[in-house]
Amino acid sequence: MRPLLTLALGAVLAATLWAQQFKFNLEHLSSKASHSFDVSLNTSMLQFAAKFLDGKDPDEAKVKKLIVGIEGIYIKSFEFKNEGAYFPADVEKIRNQLKAPEWSRIVGIHNGGEKSNIEVWARNEKGKVTGVAILSSEPRQLTVCNLVGNVDLESLSDLGGHFGLPNIPKGKKK
């Protein structure tokens, strides 16, 4: 009986390693949002998607390399037409979960002019990073991300820069 119980517990633990590491509890915002993006990708979905990433496309090749260490991606992102669609308490409920001992805040950026706030948290277990949380709040936008696994933050940030920043012109662009 005991070996069976251990096996069962081991299976449950293994199955939840890739699971979301904290609750978002933001479903109530979907009806208020003008645009929303909601994704839950576990290990098997990531492995499936990776097969269709084109190694010849520079962007897709970078993502293919990046997701090797990642076991789950969970993101909820909302855009609202007006300010005040979500409350600070919505974000605070998430932040409270990240006050657990295994989480530590790496960096927090607050821009008073744009009333925007971005926090990055890392989950450490036995000296290794096993997850990342990103909380981004603006007056008309809220994004929460949980990346489970060994996340290469620098590469992901560079990827975000490539996607989001303007190309630096080198002379006349004709």
Add this chain to the structure above:
Amino acid sequence: MIGLTAARQALDFGELMREHRAMVFSVAWHFLHDRDLAEETAQDVFLSLHTHLADIETPAHAGFWLRKVAVQRSIDAARKRSRRPQVALEDVAEPSVRPASGDPMLGGMLRRLIATLPEMPRMAMILRYQEDLDPAEIAETMGIPLGTVKSHIQRSLALLREKLERRGVGER
């Protein structure tokens, strides 16, 4: 004849998309100031390129063609969308957000100010400062007289300077 055929055969749709997507998207985004609509417009431009690929003679022609269609489609998209009524250049309202400090904020403010300009001056400014075109090239791309282009740019710059000076943002 053989050379022209070879050049046409060398045109790969995927390559053209990779090379020019930033230009096409940016024209639409800076003009429309709406990321989703800009993406949709940029997609429309490349779908149009795919349809007309046989008419494109050289890679340089493709770039010129794409820029012209991006301009046309962006203007069409703005006209379909009834977000902002057209106002005279001098009556353009100032955005409510002011830069707190430093260049990144100024960049955002400039983009917002550009987005509030009337259509034709807005596009002329985008082609001048995003694409680094000279007024004659802008006139050809937009299909408007050279004098009109110069006037749009001069008046837009003067208006931007005036609005920035009012906010205490000036030459460093």
Add this chain to the structure above:
Amino acid sequence: MDWLEQELAQALARKEPAAGFDGRVRARMHPRPQWLAIAATLLVMMGGGEAWRQYHQYQGYLAKEQVMTAMRIAGSKLNRVQMQLKGTEQ
């Protein structure tokens, strides 16, 4: 160029569209209507191998698009933090 024109050139510098743009254009070039997905599922149930392959491809494309968009969102937030930190350091 004076200072304002230089600032304008920077502010209006080109920007890449969201990740997966090429794929989205290609999807519009070859649209897969919903009836095809349903028909493919039915054929799969009736043992249609080719239909399964097409359906599998379509599902793979959707999964790929989700991954690309997710990475764009997370990456752009991290990059913004990085840029802010660099701005502070300067």
